[in-house]
Amino acid sequence: MTNYSESPYTLGSIDEAVACCAPKPQLKVRALSVSYGDRRVLETVSMDIYRGCITALIGPSGCGKTSLLTSINRLTDMLPSARVEGSVCFEGQEILDTTVDTLRLRRRIGMIFQKPNPFPISIRRNLELPLREHGVRKRSERASRAEQALRDVGLWEEVKERLDSSALSLSGGQQQRLCIARALVLEPEILLMDEPCSALDPISSAVVEELILRLRGRYTIVIVTHNLAQAKRVANYAGFFWMTERVGKLIEFGQCQRLFDTPAHALTQAYVDGVRG
Amino acid sequence: MLMILSKVSSLSRWNIDRTLAPLLRMAGMMCAAVLILIVLFLLREAWPLLGNGGWVNLFSDDGWYPLEGLYGLLPMLAVSLAVMLGAIMLAGPVGLGCALFLQFYAPPGLRKSFRLLLSLLAGMPSVVLGLWGLTVLVPIIALWQPPGPSLLAAIAVLTLMIVPTMALAGAAALSAVPADLVSGAAALGMSAKSRLLYVVIPAARHGILSGVLMSMARALGETMVLLMVSGNVVQYPHGLFDPVRALTANIALEMAYATGTHRAGLFASGLFLTLLVLVLAWLAARSVRYD
Ligand SMILES: Nc1ncnc2c1ncn2[C@@H]1O[C@H](COP(=O)(O)OP(=O)(O)O)[C@@H](O)[C@H]1O
Ligand SMILES: [Mg+2]
Numbered sequence: 338m339t340n341y342s343e344s345p346y347t348l349g350s351i352d353e354a355v356a357c358c359a360p361k362p363q364l365k366v367r368a369l370s371v372s373y374g375d376r377r378v379l380e381t382v383s384m385d386i387y388r389g390c391i392t393a394l395i396g397p398s399g400c401g402k403t404s405l406l407t408s409i410n411r412l413t414d415m416l417p418s419a420r421v422e423g424s425v426c427f428e429g430q431e432i433l434d435t436t437v438d439t440l441r442l443r444r445r446i447g448m449i450f451q452k453p454n455p456f457p458i459s460i461r462r463n464l465e466l467p468l469r470e471h472g473v474r475k476r477s478e479r480a481s482r483a484e485q486a487l488r489d490v491g492l493w494e495e496v497k498e499r500l501d502s503s504a505l506s507l508s509g510g511q512q513q514r515l516c517i518a519r520a521l522v523l524e525p526e527i528l529l530m531d532e533p534c535s536a537l538d539p540i541s542s543a544v545v546e547e548l549i550l551r552l553r554g555r556y557t558i559v560i561v562t563h564n565l566a567q568a569k570r571v572a573n574y575a576g577f578f579w580m581t582e583r584v585g586k587l588i589e590f591g592q593c594q595r596l597f598d599t600p601a602h603a604l605t606q607a608y609v610d611g612v613r614g
Numbered sequence: 615m616l617m618i619l620s621k622v623s624s625l626s627r628w629n630i631d632r633t634l635a636p637l638l639r640m641a642g643m644m645c646a647a648v649l650i651l652i653v654l655f656l657l658r659e660a661w662p663l664l665g666n667g668g669w670v671n672l673f674s675d676d677g678w679y680p681l682e683g684l685y686g687l688l689p690m691l692a693v694s695l696a697v698m699l700g701a702i703m704l705a706g707p708v709g710l711g712c713a714l715f716l717q718f719y720a721p722p723g724l725r726k727s728f729r730l731l732l733s734l735l736a737g738m739p740s741v742v743l744g745l746w747g748l749t750v751l752v753p754i755i756a757l758w759q760p761p762g763p764s765l766l767a768a769i770a771v772l773t774l775m776i777v778p779t780m781a782l783a784g785a786a787a788l789s790a791v792p793a794d795l796v797s798g799a800a801a802l803g804m805s806a807k808s809r810l811l812y813v814v815i816p817a818a819r820h821g822i823l824s825g826v827l828m829s830m831a832r833a834l835g836e837t838m839v840l841l842m843v844s845g846n847v848v849q850y851p852h853g854l855f856d857p858v859r860a861l862t863a864n865i866a867l868e869m870a871y872a873t874g875t876h877r878a879g880l881f882a883s884g885l886f887l888t889l890l891v892l893v894l895a896w897l898a899a900r901s902v903r904y905d
Contacts, residue, residue, distance in 0.1 A: 410801060412797060412800060412801055415796075415797065415800055439803075440803040440804070440805055441803065442803070443800065443801055443802065443803035444802070444803040447801065447802070448801040450794055450797070450798060450801075452794060454792070454794040454795055454797075454798040456795060456798070456799070456812075456813050456816070456817065457795075457816065457817050458816050458817075466802075466804075466812055466813075467802040467803070467804065470802065470803065470804045470805070470808050470812075471803060516798070519802065520801075520802070523802065523803070
């Protein structure tokens, strides 16, 4: 019996094959470096983030993955010691430019954190707060957009009876999905997810993972994960980070399956094997 | 080796639990017992007036004329409540403003000295504040609207007294707000002002409320300041410039010579104040628990 799912291999590496629809880079990261005070934690990272695709960032803790994400939405501005150099181009606009309106930028680039961080107010207000902040004045529009976001993350049926109870009364997995809904309600173009499942139990983690897969195509997603199996399941592209002399570097970047199956770099090979074995 | 170590430590923990826990429990029970005993004592001393339905007179008598056997607490209760509410309405916003400044706007160097200043003010003996009120504030009010000693003077000095309490409690509540809530709000494109107003303050609301209630209890129980600046005339407060007498001040003024039912009436006022403060303290504790 022929296994058709294996067939691309007979045609050579998937990276070299002609894609049926060529992915377009939406974010171009070039020579990005991040330092905190005198300490450089991430050095000269260059990569493209493709529109509508899921890009997974893997690598050990402390190699600067979170710092990379927070540079992209300029959350690094909140830390006085953080300094970001290089360039991140988002649809032709330089993100790192000091004149960029960061509040608008962050509306277009949402972020999900490792630990679910719903605001300790009602579920409804969690969703309406960002809308109101971005000038959605009509109550009915806020309500319908909140409902849509909750439906998108599969939370509507679970919470529609208790929209006015505290968001903290939800389970961890529900809280994380609420946070995703809270980001989606602003209709962002890119979602940055920093280990979104690592604080969740396996079942909630699977639910969130399935949700991430459903978002593919509609949103551009960059996800940091320590779960290599998860990265393989969800991602189209993957980047592997590693620390040399306490400075994080992007070692290898490419199509996810290629990176896992035939890593070009010995370090990638060792990491993928090591965690697997 | 490790196993032995962990054995030893668990053994010693066991010992500590065995000896410390009963001691702590005893200390806790003693506190509760003292509180109950105080309330019982107040109840017993006030009984000559409260018993046989006499407590109704505390609320129905037309004013406080102990020599004529009239023990109406309401005018003085109204003053106590008015002073408390007036002070908290002024000190609440100012204290919260100080807390926000301390937590989010003060440059690091100033923050330290500002916090120190607030702690000093919070610990300032109330008699000193009263002295200041009596010698500085009251004459100013007298120039403006005689006689000077008044509800307004009492509210002003009490406000000064509880602003630091409010500010320190508020700052503690604000600093307890997890940083990831702030980053979460920032990641949604919320401005610094909205982050404070709609995320940080709501997240700290229980702690702030508990500070408000604690300050209210402090204002309600304050005696010396009221004695010194409020004028001590028993009457319903009709205006801010009226000289008035609060329940606490009344006890302090008359305790020395009161006998019989008069004395019982003072104890009844004390009982009443204690119960009010207890309710406030209980509300404060409850609001923290729901954090
Ligand atoms: N706010 C900060 N101030 C100083 N150092 C920081 C800060 N945030 C992160 N770091 C340091 O930067 C390095 C990279 O951190 P991070 O980006 O969180 O890595 P990762 O997400 O891959 O674990 C770590 O060594 C960490 O100690
Ligand atoms: Mg991280």
